[in-house]
Amino acid sequence: MNALKDKKQNSNSLIIKNEISFNARAVSRGIAVGKIVCLHGRKRQFYKINLEASQIESELRRFRVAMQLAMRQLKKISSQKSDKIIETKVNIFDAHILILEDKSLYTKIENNIKEQKVNAEWAVKIVTDDYIAKLKSVPDEHLRDRYIDLEDVADRILTALGGGDSTLRLEKNSIVVAREVKPSTLIELTRSQPLAIITENGGWTSHTFILARELNLPAVTGLKKILRRVKTGDEVVVDGFRGQIILNPIKKTLQKYRVAAQEFDLDKPANHEIVKGKLKTLDGKEIKIRANLDLPKGYAQAKRFGAQGIGLYRSEFLFNQFKGFPTEQEQVEAYRKIARMVGEEAVKIRTFDLSVEQLADETEEREKNPALGLRAIRLSFSHLNEFRVQLRALLQASTENNISIVLPMISDVAEILWTKKLLELEKEKLKKRKIEFTNPRLGVMIEVPSAVLMINEIAKEVDFLCLGTNDLVQYMLAVDRDNEVVADWFRTLHPAVLRSIKTVLQAAERSEIPTVVCGEMAGSPVYAPVLLGLGATELSMNVNSIPRIRKIVSEIALEEAQEIVGKLDECRTASEVEQMVSEFYQNKWAHLFSNGVFPLNTNEKNKIY
Numbered sequence: 001m002n003a004l005k006d007k008k009q010n011s012n013s014l015i016i017k018n019e020i021s022f023n024a025r026a027v028s029r030g031i032a033v034g035k036i037v038c039l040h041g042r043k044r045q046f047y048k049i050n051l052e053a054s055q056i057e058s059e060l061r062r063f064r065v066a067m068q069l070a071m072r073q074l075k076k077i078s079s080q081k082s083d084k085i086i087e088t089k090v091n092i093f094d095a096h097i098l099i100l101e102d103k104s105l106y107t108k109i110e111n112n113i114k115e116q117k118v119n120a121e122w123a124v125k126i127v128t129d130d131y132i133a134k135l136k137s138v139p140d141e142h143l144r145d146r147y148i149d150l151e152d153v154a155d156r157i158l159t160a161l162g163g164g165d166s167t168l169r170l171e172k173n174s175i176v177v178a179r180e181v182k183p184s185t186l187i188e189l190t191r192s193q194p195l196a197i198i199t200e201n202g203g204w205t206s207h208t209f210i211l212a213r214e215l216n217l218p219a220v221t222g223l224k225k226i227l228r229r230v231k232t233g234d235e236v237v238v239d240g241f242r243g244q245i246i247l248n249p250i251k252k253t254l255q256k257y258r259v260a261a262q263e264f265d266l267d268k269p270a271n272h273e274i275v276k277g278k279l280k281t282l283d284g285k286e287i288k289i290r291a292n293l294d295l296p297k298g299y300a301q302a303k304r305f306g307a308q309g310i311g312l313y314r315s316e317f318l319f320n321q322f323k324g325f326p327t328e329q330e331q332v333e334a335y336r337k338i339a340r341m342v343g344e345e346a347v348k349i350r351t352f353d354l355s356v357e358q359l360a361d362e363t364e365e366r367e368k369n370p371a372l373g374l375r376a377i378r379l380s381f382s383h384l385n386e387f388r389v390q391l392r393a394l395l396q397a398s399t400e401n402n403i404s405i406v407l408p409m410i411s412d413v414a415e416i417l418w419t420k421k422l423l424e425l426e427k428e429k430l431k432k433r434k435i436e437f438t439n440p441r442l443g444v445m446i447e448v449p450s451a452v453l454m455i456n457e458i459a460k461e462v463d464f465l466c467l468g469t470n471d472l473v474q475y476m477l478a479v480d481r482d483n484e485v486v487a488d489w490f491r492t493l494h495p496a497v498l499r500s501i502k503t504v505l506q507a508a509e510r511s512e513i514p515t516v517v518c519g520e521m522a523g524s525p526v527y528a529p530v531l532l533g534l535g536a537t538e539l540s541m542n543v544n545s546i547p548r549i550r551k552i553v554s555e556i557a558l559e560e561a562q563e564i565v566g567k568l569d570e571c572r573t574a575s576e577v578e579q580m581v582s583e584f585y586q587n588k589w590a591h592l593f594s595n596g597v598f599p600l601n602t603n604e605k606n607k608i609y
């Protein structure tokens, strides 16, 4: 009876005494034991900080400055509205200004900071949440809907509180829990070295988790409503291999995981055996391994691991959500710096792959389907000045000789032709200004079905291709890569995805241009051999994946990888491919998976390899 009382289980949680374990999805390997810090907010993410009495005055000042900034932004947008698309009867921005001018809101937030001795972000959240709850309960529909405006204003104040400088400072041993963590927030957070991340939302290929893997930060996702079940300060274990978290762990659990966390520390890629020299399969096929880089300082490590240059540099990480686009000079310097670091090996710099929501001052236009919206090359064309600045900066930095330009999310040959025209115009401009430049090679990301279908025409217009499998899976299968709810539909081994990859690789070969596969697939020990079988010879990946992939490539024969692909035509569904690949691995490549667990078993789907 007692045992029954002490141990309860439902579909995704198990309770023993106070200890509760939740099953989630592993998205970045590793084990961590620490204390929870709950992160809130959408645009500006924050958590509660208890202040000393001596800090209150400066916190109030920070709040007042943020309110002024938010007001300036709103007035600017409001004055621009006539030449923008928005011509609604109700002027939403004037309504937002009225909310900001509301004395009682202002005073309540100030009082909250003073009386509760908390940071401004927290006070804004508490006060506006209270207003929002009240508004949501009023019977008048029109008035009730005003809560959306209030949410927007609260977001704006919170963003303004960022003001360009980080306010996120974590205590030691913190484990961040959030609905989702934005990549920019994660970069801010890493300055105080969190131990792990737990989120409600996100997928394996979400940028936040790509970054977490680059930072060696264990992460699990898919824990619905977890923020309601935990509080800051709770002790938690994160198992980023199995996709599990254990809340309030009992002593025995803690002991077990502390040992596992130490083992994980020792087992970090930096301590792995590195296959040196030219990388070849057992039957002699040379494979090039390059690094995907978001944070340039990672290249030294990548080089130690045997990376041959950078296959994808995501330049959007230079974009600052508060300060906006980097200047021409800042970009020239950043690109030159990275080119020099890479030396003889090339760096492929992708032009800004941003979405509207990442642009600081355009928060008014929330898109319904951001993945299908104004982003990547489309956003660059709609911000032509900024795009031309970037192209000009790339042309100047290309005097370093090893820079190539990559255009994201190409869906039409016309986008390549327009960019080429812009490049010519910028070259003319530089010539007139007597500024040196060279002719960087131009490539495109292949990540949209229309690009796969037009691959022969595209290949004629570019010097190389980058296969972005993260987006290719997303767009080919119509599955939002950031949406945990549809994560089970994100099937990397779907026959349509594999056929597309094959089509692209074959077209590139016919056109005699190289293709680098740079989606997360390239860095996965499960998928990389399949890519080789499909014809890939260049894989670009997360720095931390390099040692494992080099080892795997050196331990398999290309002929075997091709054998898997040869069986693809027999498969009609993603499950059939997964089953076939899993069996093949068990029969032929048992040595690659030393723990005896074979990837892709359906009951193992929460795990990460």
Ligand code: PEP
Binding pocket: 312, 314, 353, 447, 467, 468, 469, 470, 471, 472, 518, 519, 520
């Ligand atoms: C991809 O889509 O596969 C890719 C490499 O780019 P990103 O993950 O930045 O969209």
Ligand code: MG
Binding pocket: 408, 445, 447, 468, 470, 471
């Ligand atoms: Mg992409």
